[in-house]
Amino acid sequence: KNPFHIAVLAGDGIGREVMPEGLRAVRAAAERFGIALEFHTFDWAHCDYYAAHGQMMPDDWKQQLTGMDAIYFGAVGWPATVADHVSLWGSLLKFRREFDQYINLRPVRLFEGVPCPLAGKQPGDIDYLVVRENTEGEYTALGGVMFEGTEREIVIQESVHSRHGAERLLKYAFELARSRPRKHLSLATKSNGIAISMPWWDRQAEAMAARHPDVAWDKHHIDILTARFVLQPERFDVVAATNLFGDILSDLGPATTGTIGLAPSANLNPERRFPSLFEPVHGSAPDICGQGIANPIAMVWSGALMLDFLTRGQGAGRAAHDAILAAIETVLREGPRTADLGGAASTTEIGQAIARRI
Amino acid sequence: KNPFHIAVLAGDGIGREVMPEGLRAVRAAAERFGIALEFHTFDWAHCDYYAAHGQMMPDDWKQQLTGMDAIYFGAVGWPATVADHVSLWGSLLKFRREFDQYINLRPVRLFEGVPCPLAGKQPGDIDYLVVRENTEGEYTALGGVMFEGTEREIVIQESVHSRHGAERLLKYAFELARSRPRKHLSLATKSNGIAISMPWWDRQAEAMAARHPDVAWDKHHIDILTARFVLQPERFDVVAATNLFGDILSDLGPATTGTIGLAPSANLNPERRFPSLFEPVHGSAPDICGQGIANPIAMVWSGALMLDFLTRGQGAGRAAHDAILAAIETVLREGPRTADLGGAASTTEIGQAIARRI
Ligand SMILES: CC(C)[C@H](C(=O)O)[C@@H](O)C(=O)O
Ligand SMILES: CC(C)[C@H](C(=O)O)[C@@H](O)C(=O)O
Numbered sequence: 001k002n003p004f005h006i007a008v009l010a011g012d013g014i015g016r017e018v019m020p021e022g023l024r025a026v027r028a029a030a031e032r033f034g035i036a037l038e039f040h041t042f043d044w045a046h047c048d049y050y051a052a053h054g055q056m057m058p059d060d061w062k063q064q065l066t067g068m069d070a071i072y073f074g075a076v077g078w079p080a081t082v083a084d085h086v087s088l089w090g091s092l093l094k095f096r097r098e099f100d101q102y103i104n105l106r107p108v109r110l111f112e113g114v115p116c117p118l119a120g121k122q123p124g125d126i127d128y129l130v131v132r133e134n135t136e137g138e139y140t141a142l143g144g145v146m147f148e149g150t151e152r153e154i155v156i157q158e159s160v161h162s163r164h165g166a167e168r169l170l171k172y173a174f175e176l177a178r179s180r181p182r183k184h185l186s187l188a189t190k191s192n193g194i195a196i197s198m199p200w201w202d203r204q205a206e207a208m209a210a211r212h213p214d215v216a217w218d219k220h221h222i223d224i225l226t227a228r229f230v231l232q233p234e235r236f237d238v239v240a241a242t243n244l245f246g247d248i249l250s251d252l253g254p255a256t257t258g259t260i261g262l263a264p265s266a267n268l269n270p271e272r273r274f275p276s277l278f279e280p281v282h283g284s285a286p287d288i289c290g291q292g293i294a295n296p297i298a299m300v301w302s303g304a305l306m307l308d309f310l311t312r313g314q315g316a317g318r319a320a321h322d323a324i325l326a327a328i329e330t331v332l333r334e335g336p337r338t339a340d341l342g343g344a345a346s347t348t349e350i351g352q353a354i355a356r357r358i
Numbered sequence: 359k360n361p362f363h364i365a366v367l368a369g370d371g372i373g374r375e376v377m378p379e380g381l382r383a384v385r386a387a388a389e390r391f392g393i394a395l396e397f398h399t400f401d402w403a404h405c406d407y408y409a410a411h412g413q414m415m416p417d418d419w420k421q422q423l424t425g426m427d428a429i430y431f432g433a434v435g436w437p438a439t440v441a442d443h444v445s446l447w448g449s450l451l452k453f454r455r456e457f458d459q460y461i462n463l464r465p466v467r468l469f470e471g472v473p474c475p476l477a478g479k480q481p482g483d484i485d486y487l488v489v490r491e492n493t494e495g496e497y498t499a500l501g502g503v504m505f506e507g508t509e510r511e512i513v514i515q516e517s518v519h520s521r522h523g524a525e526r527l528l529k530y531a532f533e534l535a536r537s538r539p540r541k542h543l544s545l546a547t548k549s550n551g552i553a554i555s556m557p558w559w560d561r562q563a564e565a566m567a568a569r570h571p572d573v574a575w576d577k578h579h580i581d582i583l584t585a586r587f588v589l590q591p592e593r594f595d596v597v598a599a600t601n602l603f604g605d606i607l608s609d610l611g612p613a614t615t616g617t618i619g620l621a622p623s624a625n626l627n628p629e630r631r632f633p634s635l636f637e638p639v640h641g642s643a644p645d646i647c648g649q650g651i652a653n654p655i656a657m658v659w660s661g662a663l664m665l666d667f668l669t670r671g672q673g674a675g676r677a678a679h680d681a682i683l684a685a686i687e688t689v690l691r692e693g694p695r696t697a698d699l700g701g702a703a704s705t706t707e708i709g710q711a712i713a714r715r716i
Contacts, residue, residue: 077550084550085557093551117588119477141553143516153521157555158501163511192435192442193451193605195499197515199443223605226584227613230475247551247581248606255585 003036004310007068007275012046012087013284014294014347015074021296021351022072025327026303028358029320035311040068045091047078056082056090062098065275070306071095073279074299078286089141092279096134099274101267102165103172104132104246105305106281108253108263113333114341118230118256126257128236131173132246134267136165139243161197161242163204170208172270173240177215180237185209185217188225188241188249201242226252250281261295261340264302266309278306288339292346295338297328300354304328327357361394362668365426365633370404370445371642372652372705373432379654379709380430383685384661386716387678393669398426403449405436414440414448420456423633428664429453431637432657436644447499450637454492457632459625460523461530462490462604463663464639466611466621471691472699476588476614484615486594489531490604492625494523497601519555519600521562528566530628531598535573538595543567543575546583546599546607559600584610608639619653619698620690622660624667636664646697650704653696655686658712662686685715 006026010019023039030037042064043049044057056076058064065071076091077084095101110116110126118126142158177185187205191198202219209217220228222245228235229252241249254263263281280298288294304324311317331353337343338350345353364384368377381397388395400422401407402415414434416422423429434449435442453459468474468484476484500516535543545563549556560577567575578586580603586593587610599607612621621639638656646652662682669675689711695701696708703711 085553088550089553115477117477118475119473139551139553143554145554145558151522155519155521155555155558157517157519157552159515159517161513161515163513164509190602190605192446193497193602194515195443195447195497196501196503197513200503200513222602223609224618226606226610227618230588230610230613231617244548244551244580247548248584251581252584252588252610255588259589260582260585 001069003038004069005067006037006039006306007065007071008039008041009045009071009073011074011076011284012078013075013286013289015076015284017289017292017294017347018280018296018299019072019074021347021354022299022303024351024355025300025324025358026072026307028355029304029307029324032323032358033316033320035307035316035320045076047076047082047087050082050087050090056087057094068275069310071275071277072303072306073277075280075282075284077284080286093139095277096267099269099277100135101269101274101277102133102135102168103266103268103270104134104250105266105268106130106132106246106250106253106263108250108257110257111262111329111332114258114262116256116258118233121233126233128233128253129176129238130246130250130253131169131176131238131240132250133165133169133241133243136160136162137243159197161200166201166204167208170205170240173238174208174212174215177217177238178212182237183215184237185215186225186236186239187217187219188222188239188245189219190222192221205240222248225249229253229256254281259295259340261338262297262301264298264305266302266305268309276309278302292348293339294347295340296347296351297332300324300351301328323358324354327354330357359427361396362427363425364395364397364664365423365429366397366399367403367429367431369432369434369642370436371433371644371647373434373642375647375650375652375705376638376654376657377430377432379705379712380657380661382709382713383658383682383716384430384665386713387662387665387682390681390716391674391678393665393674393678403434405434405440405445408440408445408448414445415452426633427668429633429635430661430664431635433638433640433642435642438644451497453635454625457627457635458493459627459632459635460491460493460526461624461626461628462492462608463624463626464488464490464604464608464611464621466608466615468615469620469687469690472616472620474614474616476591479591484591486591486611487534487596488604488608488611489527489534489596489598490608491523491527491599491601494518494520495601517555519559524559524562525566528563528598531596532566532570532573535575535596536570540595541573542595543573544583544594544597545575545577546580546597546603547577548580550579563598580606583607587611587614612639617653617698619696620655620659622656622663624660624663626667634667636660650706651697652705653698654705654709655690655712658682658709659686681716682712685712688715
């Protein structure tokens with residue numbers, strides 16, 4: 001396809017600061033490997049838009065994004081102005097659901113040059129992928145309050161898991177595991193406590209495992225799984241999880257590699273019926289916003305995942321991805337560094353240093 | 359009260375191996391501080407009982423436990439014979455609910471002599487209490503499957519939170535925070551994703567905070583909270599959480615202190631209408647059972663929490679608790695050590711070493 005159309009939505013807070021550096025790297029890699037890209041910037045899906053219009057996105061947001069191959073997304077949320085659940089459910093979570101981005105792929109990797117908070121771990125000891133269900137499960141606004149305002153007040157919150165949803169998540173995760181040298185999958189569960197949905201997830205995984213006999217797999221209750229992310233990260237290769245458990249594991253995992261300022265994510269509609277979305281795991285970080293010190297690496301790495309996804313099968317995207325990753329590795333090893341990694345470099349300086357090495 | 363009646367239920371697996379060492383320490387401390395205890399051993403709430411009777415406990419389990427002041431509990435679960443959800447919902451989770459043990463108190467502390475998996479942390483850097491709601495929330499068997507066996511199959515899982523339940527948990531946690539030098543409380547939430555129950559929990563916490571203006575508090579989404587347990591454990595003092603989030607945090611926290619083999623828990627009915635239950639956080643560990651290498655310290659420490667709770671206000675229980683803790687500290691610092699801490703000592707050797715120092 002020529003060119004690929006990329007929607008650029010920088011969002012709020014440090015999303016706006018890291019986006020230019022992400023674009024710088026993506027442009028450099030695309031140029032080097034001959035991938036034609038056309039960028040389309042949209043000035044919505046942020047809290048200033050909400051302040052002006054009372055909603056996060058225009059009514060015709062879907063039409064405006066028609067024909068886009070990917071969405072390159074910064075971060076959303078400015079709680080001082082708009083409550084988080086309003087800004088998030090009005091933008092990011094809408095994209096994930098309405099564009100059926102049912103895979104949230106989140107690589108976790110320890111890099112040379114990044115001090116590891118886990119004692120004695122070396123690059124290579126932490127290197128896995130969290131595959132998170134991204135459209136259903138625990139994230140719902142279903143349920144309600146009864147006897148409100150009285151002593152008997154009771155709240156019901158519902159989770160919704162579909163066979164369609166679980167099967168496609170597990171299929172993707174098992175196939176991904178199969179494609180990797182270690183061919184191993186771990187399932188996050190809590191079937192000993194959450195008595196309806198989690199035993200059911202276990203059964204879905206057993207059925208999918210039977211169809212992938214070449215993939216070794218195991219199940220971990222989410223409590224002990226978080227402990228093992230700290231004590232035995234070497235065990236993990238591909239980790240499949242529901243929406244909530246994947247959310248937790250994909251913040252915890254990056255924390256064990258030193259900072260969540262590096263962690264990228266790909267919100268994928270693998271069938272490409274809808275645009276996929278690429279964004280850092282970190283949020284808009286109001287606390288450090290405006291100082292130009294945010295680490296842009298998660299944004300840059302998300303861009304690498306985007307190029308890889310776009311041109312799958314062609315090779316150029318994979319090469320571009322690898323070149324960006326190599327540049328990130330070099331910069332992490334040799335510097336410069338932002339404050340979260342103990343340095344004093346600005347967001348722009350990191351972005352330039354990476355782009356120079358692509 | 360004289361004597362206190364203690365029900366002893368060793369359960370399955372390593373529960374049976376660590377219980378004698380727990381009793382050894384509790385007896386030694388009770389004797390030294392003049393606390394009269396009477397132990398009552400019950401041979402149920404384990405999977406062998408299930409194999410013989412088709413249920414985990416006799417029909418009259420409540421009557422049998424009438425008059426008990428506390429339940430000293432090993433660990434339950436033997437998945438090779440009985441599915442975990444059957445053994446757990448038929449015993450431990452029944453106690454928590456039917457004896458209204460609504461507080462699950464789980465201290466997390468880094469000890470001298472225990473290698474910390476977090477680089478550069480010293481004893482004192484990790485020292486907080488997880489206060490987990492223990493009777494409701496995400497742990498339910500409510501919900502069901504629709505369109506079963508078809509492609510449209512859908513599963514609903516319900517969580518139930520009551521104002522009664524949230525208020526008493528938060529009240530306990532805020533008062534506990536107030537009683538500690540740092541007077542700080544952190545709430546685990548996920549109000550940006552779980553859209554009904556979690557914003558509601560936030561509001562309950564805000565209301566309770568208003569009644570405790572001398573306690574400083576903050577909220578953390580569960581994803582970033584797990585990251586902060588790894589990156590900034592010094593921030594935490596008292597951490598209040600729902601059933602599921604408390605479950606996760608009270609495995610992750612101990613993992614950051616080197617092993618979950620040390621972590622104790624107190625399942626409290628603070629009003630003493632029903633017996634409270636004291637158990638290690640670790641489970642029955644079938645994988646290491648039978649070798650005599652399990653670390654009994656979590657069981658011993660749980661016994662210390664039991665003595666403290668039993669004699670609250672009298673002083674002797676607190677002294678007994680502190681003496682046990684001091685003995686644990688000494689043994690952790692000087693050895694002997696079990697395999698989980700890199701030693702070769704047996705369960706009994708550790709138990710004897712602790713008892714000798716009380
Ligand atoms: C902001 C929030 C709704 C979001 C989530 O929980 O999915 C974020 O934490 C993430 O992981 O992308
Ligand atoms: C065994 C299991 C049901 C239990 C729980 O999840 O509560 C355990 O993990 C715990 O933390 O006590």
